[in-house]
Amino acid sequence: MVVVVGLIIAFVLVAIFARRGVRMCRWRMDRTRDRDGLQFFRCAACGAEVLVPPGKMPQDCRDPRRAGQG
Ligand SMILES: [Zn+2]
Incomplete structure (x- = not known):
């Protein structure tokens, strides 16, 4: 039972991190x-440029502030 709960928690965490990756x-x-x-794009949300x-x-997302905020 503990293993099942652990798997569910792990799955949720992965889902959360996956979403963060595509902010x-x-x-x-x-x-x-x-x-x-090359075409220039700028992110209106975080200011990233690529x-x-x-x-x-x-x-x-290449948010330059991401490193500082975690
Ligand atoms: Zn962004």
Whole structure:
């Protein structure tokens, strides 16, 4: 019984961390800052900035403040 509870807790924790990985980023394209054939995106939610190949969207959040906040 304890093992089952442990598995459930582990599953919930994994689900929570998985959601954190795909935070509510709002990527906005900024064509004026495109560079080297890459498209510039800026996250309106956390301020992260990233360059991706044309036709692609940034997937992960690269919040520069994340390290400090945990
Ligand atoms: Zn973000």
